[in-house]
Amino acid sequence: MPTYKVIAISGYKPFELGIFQKDHPSAAFIKAAFKKEILPLAETGLEWILISGQLGAELWAAETVFELQEDFPELKLAVITPFLEQEEKWNEKNKEWYESILISADFVDSVTKKKYENPAQFKLKNQFFIHKSDALLLLYDPEKEGSPRFLYEMAQQVDGYPVTLITFYDLQQIVEEEQLKKYEF
Template sequence: MVKVVAVSGYKPFELGLFQHNHPAVGFIKLAIRKELEALLDNGLEWVIISGQLGTELWAAEVVFDLQTEFPSLQLGVITPFLDQEESWNEQNKELYESVIVQADYVDSITKKKYEGPWQFRLKNQFFVEKSDGLILFYDQEKEGGPKYLYETAQKYKEKHSYDLRLIGFYDMQILVEDLQQDQY
């Protein structure tokens, strides 16, 4: 049973998405929603993210939408280091802050500002060990930031029961085609 699921994936620039209202964002959020709904039917209680731009903040918005139907669903934002948003532009900071104020739990793993890549490795390990599963928007054909969390989850899955759910570009294509078919 998956009571705690981590959600992560590509950042907007890795997908060539530079507008929060780009149509692709809606499809990505729908794919995340479908995965979360399947887990909610089986006892999901918490979604955890690290607050990164892109997939993670979109997942937070999905959780907030789902909370109207599933008020017991909670969101935790556990950042790899303090003030991760300080170099972001104003629009991204506003989005991040809106997620932080609505989250049920907010903390930082290292309790320090950015010092190095080790903080991201520690975050990946923490997320895998503290969750029962991972929903990852990642396609092995297009490497990017999610690759490292994927590898950590794969290694962990070799010795533990762990629910690893990938959303790839083919899955997204099928979702879009299904939606288009439903419209006709």
């Protein structure tokens, strides 16, 4: 098991997964998949999780970190957005979810200290995450393209930079494991 001090986490946005509520039953399986990957890293000294605060995989990962902090209080969450006020055009429920994550995060900042101007800000965020982390954990399946593709492809270009994918097959395994737990007495 490798030891990392800092990992970046990202993945699909909720609409890319056909999920339109933060508490959708599928979210529990996504969080279980994150926990399965993060827990052994926390046990070997992981200190920081970096997310950019985008809806979906990243906020579910943040909720997973908060749960893990009960047993690993030294584990910290940094939310580093690509630009200021990224939630500006989100609906109220999503803004509330995002704000609840920011309030509990250990560190909040922005890569570019200005509001959205152009897609280059996302590229800068991706570069920042790869440069500042020891590894990437990505809820992404190369068989189903989506927004995580850009971060995934950039990470693939960096020699020796570890990328762990949580694919749809991995999620199916989690669903089956969780269902087995229910039926065991």
